[in-house]
Amino acid sequence: MRESRPGAPHRKPPWWPEGEQWPPINWNGARGRGPWRHRGGPPFFFRFGCAILVLALLVVVALSALVWVVGSVLGRITSPTGGNVLLIGLVIGATVAAFLAFRRIRRMSAPLDELSDAAERIERGDYSARVSVIGPARMRSLARAFNDMSARLATVDEGRRAFLADAAHELRTPLSIISGQLEAIEEGLYPADVEHLAPIHEQLNLLEQLIEDLRTVALAETGALALNVQPMEIGPSIDHAVAAFAAQATSGEVTLTADYPPKLPKAIADEQRVGQVLTNLLSNAFRHTPPGGHVTVTARRPQDDRVIEVSVRDDGPGIAPELLPH
16 A cells, blocks of 8 residues: 655545544645645745746737737738737737736735835834735735744843843842941941941842842853753752751741652752752742741642652742732
8 A cells, every 4th residue: 555645645544633624735825736735835936936927928918019009000010900909909918917917916025015114123123013914825924923023022022121120129139238238337337347247248149149040041041051951859959958048047937848758759850950949939938938937848749740849838928919920
């Protein structure tokens, strides 16, 4: 039995989904046959060039016939009366066909003009530029792809602006504390002892962590974030993160616990990045948990046995509903 090829068989195979059209229609609306069946139909510029060629041929035919008719009327060219009628009909037909071909070319070129204008707007930073989904099938597909691209660019730009605003806000707080503490020491309000230098050292550590977070985000956005993925134990990573915050939990009168089953399987992950994520989550949890509250780090295997879910819960106020989408 001969193997069937995609787009070529006339009979629907038994595995084809019920309700789906057969033979399939590819993305430009053409059925999967012909010399371009594997490329979605004739290329756009091939059809555009054919339209221009047809228009040029029609113009040449119309002008030639017109010259023949004028020459016959002036007596320069002798032709039978029926020939003149035929030539006049040929002139009229070629003119109408040339007009229709011109409209066809204009229909194909108008979306290109709009697309060019929209591309210039995006180059200037206006990511709201959209184009009309009109014209031939290839142009409609290109217009949809362009609109999707501009929408994604707008989303990325909005996220970048929000991220810069959040980063500036996060950096402003420790800088204000350091500046105020140093001014107080310089003016003699506080002595330059360990007690009053400790907050400065703490905020400098926080600044260092924020800068490292910004670097990590920048690497992740550019796809240059290197991951050392290998089998790792989740339990020791949780214990290490909990131990790092034990002193902060004691000073803040917060109960910090780790809750995970003893026989968790190994996870395929980057141990350093997992620890970094846990550190960030615990830092946020302690920032918003009042004295007497609880912070719990849990690890569970949900119904999907292929993953291990690690979560950090606290008694803080939580995120406002209007901020959750962000």
